[in-house]
Amino acid sequence: MAQSAPLVLRLMASSVTAANRAGKIIRDIMSRGDLGIVEKGKNDLQTEADRSAQRCIMASLAQQYPNLLIIGEEGTSNCEVPSDWIVTDCDQSILAQQCPPEYVDVNNKDVVVWIDPLDGTAEYTQGLLDHVTVLVGIAVKGKAIGGVIHQPYYNYESGTADLLGRTLWGLVGLGTGGFIPRDPSPGKTILTTTRSHSNNLVNTALEAFQPDDVLRVGGAGHKVLLLMEGKAHAYVFPSKGCKKWDTCAPEAVLTALGGKLTDIHGNTYEYHKDVEHPNLRGVLATARGMNHGLFIDAFTGKGTNKEKLLFNSCRLADSIKNYGLLQNDVIGVFSENCLEYFEPILAALYLGMSVTTFNSNYTVDELKYVANLSKPKLVFCSKDCVSTILATFSYLSTLPKVVVINSDENYKECQSLNNFVTLYIKHNFNIVTFQPVQVDVKNHVAFILYSSGTTGLPKGVMLTHFNINALLAMVINGGYSLTQETAIGLLPFYHTYGLFLVFMRIIVSSKVIVMKRFESHVYLKALQDYKISYLHVVPSLAYFLAKNELVDSYDLSSLKVVICGGAPLSKSIEETLIKRLNLEKVRQSYGMTESTLGVLSHKIDLFRYGSCGIVLPNISIKIIDLNTGDALGPNQSGELCCRGPLVMKGYINDPDNTKKVIDDEGWLHTGDVAYYDENKLFYIVDRLKELIKYKGFQVAPAELEAMLLTHPDILDAGVVGIPDEKNGELPYAFVVKSPNSNLSENEVKAFAKEKVSIHKQLRGGVQFVKEIPRNPSGKILRRILRQKIDNLKAKL
Ligand SMILES: Nc1ncnc2c1ncn2[C@@H]1O[C@H](COP(=O)(O)O)[C@@H](OP(=O)(O)O)[C@H]1O
Ligand SMILES: [Mg+2]
Incomplete structure (x- = not known):
């Protein structure tokens, strides 16, 4: 062996021969017919071939690199193996390559080798032999940089022994070998995903992307091969289950070719010795030339589209119905703006239920008041709003079920949207046959929204389907x-303005x-x-x-x-x-x-x-x-x-x-x-109710505010009337001045004197404040300003 070659190159070269040898063991065991299957976990098999192939690779590498850390899928293996299982020769074509400069000085302690001796075990046991690969991944300082993928059954259907099996490799910074890379054809979206470990999450994500085709095949190695040979655009597995040994080698080879493998959110996985083995955040791999970010957006909810919205809202509607809600029940949404916001809204409208949207800034007192008006039985809540709604429970006449819309997992003992749908959707639900219910358009309440609390307490405004249709048609x-x-x-989406603005865009x-x-x-x-x-x-x-x-x-x-x-x-x-x-x-x-x-x-x-x-x-x-x-x-x-x-x-x-x-x-x-x-x-x-009356003259606060805003040093202003025995009310101004301004109260009054008629003078006074309190739609909260004056008086 060329001891002078850098460790990374030698390791790659030894991995190729070891993987080839393991491949032969896998074939031998299959042809003997006794696979010795044991079930490691749910849906997770191990055969005699997995065990033997791992021992072969481990023993071969350990003999040549005694101080190297090797982690294998099948745990620590006994390295006492038949002597013909130990291969110590190196693949010469790799040794002849130029090591990328960044890896020339890599030494033992920087390296972890990740082995999956038989990727696609389920398929191996079912005779889908071309799905099977042997994977040896080399991680340096936690990064997957080198990989060997051996296919023991490549070409096995051709029946020609000398074409049977092949080995591909890739080293980041150097390139790939053992196969001819191809790019998938543009203009189409072909996805590949698991064949034997599917679940609802996987299916939902795939369908939302509306691919032209989905190739369900076994093994992470095999799926990445499809990307590298131009047969698929992306490998999508938005679920836990895959482990570091499944992805280390495929990631390295794909990266060496110019593709990308990350978790489903676009974060790279680490492969150093202390990492947890499961890839808990799923796998997203894209072929060379693909926009990885676009796939992330499509699958993680950083973006959504009308197909996904339709799909999710129909599924949610079915789940709400099976949960037990009836037509005319009320569904609440209590959340800041988020991508999921309209899923429960649309679902409720399909079902002929009414939707109520709560201001996400509501305090417990405010929420309990409006929730007791509309009495929702199910509230879709964001993580940030969960504590508030739970704190209202002891005051509510109807206790709602709370479902968290922006969390993958249950949160504060409330079910996540995904888990709610998974639990309640009918197993044979079919979006194609899903039908919204008929409602009496003129009378049926589609939305219950709360009218601005600027005057008096909020009231629940009932808007019918007819109201909404009239608005949408017109605008x-x-x-x-x-x-x-x-x-x-x-x-804010909970408010009429934000709500219908987005509603129109959805349409x-x-x-x-x-x-x-x-x-x-x-x-x-x-x-x-x-x-x-x-x-x-x-x-x-x-x-x-x-x-x-x-x-x-x-x-x-x-x-x-x-x-x-x-x-x-x-x-x-x-x-x-x-x-x-x-x-x-x-x-x-x-x-x-x-x-x-x-x-x-x-x-x-x-x-x-x-x-x-x-x-x-x-x-x-x-x-x-x-x-x-x-x-x-x-x-x-x-x-x-x-x-x-x-x-x-x-x-x-x-x-x-x-x-x-x-x-x-x-x-x-x-x-x-x-x-x-x-x-x-x-x-x-x-506004009528906010008119200030000075000696019987009407003074409009908005007019005074507009006047004050024309002053170059005034950033914002709010005006209210303060009661005055003699004159009825006196206009009083709260003013936000520019940070470096020396403006005085008297100067503000003098400015007003010049600008407005006699009965509109700021006789009540002027007070400088940091900000003018406003409700989310921008209306000045005058009762808060009046309270400030009352508080001031109380102190005097
Ligand atoms: N739900 C699950 N349970 C156990 N293993 C899973 C799993 N989902 C994925 N995997 C792992 O991910 C690898 C690729 O899976 P898939 O073929 O379904 O895409 C499998 O490798 P092995 O075949 O080496 O066990 C398996 O280890
Ligand atoms: Mg595997």
């Missing part, structure tokens, strides 16, 4: 939104970038990288885009139109935004949960500063006098009322409050004050 077909464009899914299958929370850099990078052109925001995001200096570090030149809803946006922010981002326009829209999101919007080709646009099709609007209730003409402010297919069915279990907002003629009284101009463009002036 998608009516030219009000470019639903084909990629959207940012940052607005037209356009892309949504799902964001769990606002992080300024991530948000701006997403706008830049996904070249967002139509952006939906709430005022607080509009302020951020208009005022934050980080914005200048990103290329947002793709942005054309910003659509703002949820709360009024001041004209000055509109103007700043347009100028700063070089926008075509900012389009404000108006609606509320009680009106299924939309009432007023700009058509794509129409825009007027400060306006919320025109009345949406099929909706009637009137502006009524606040005192007499009479309908008003143009340019007169009054309460905005609307009627039509978007108006909610009512508040759940609350006929009194329903009657207060929907009158006998079906008009929904929005509590918002608005007027329209000669062009029938509408302008929201304020």
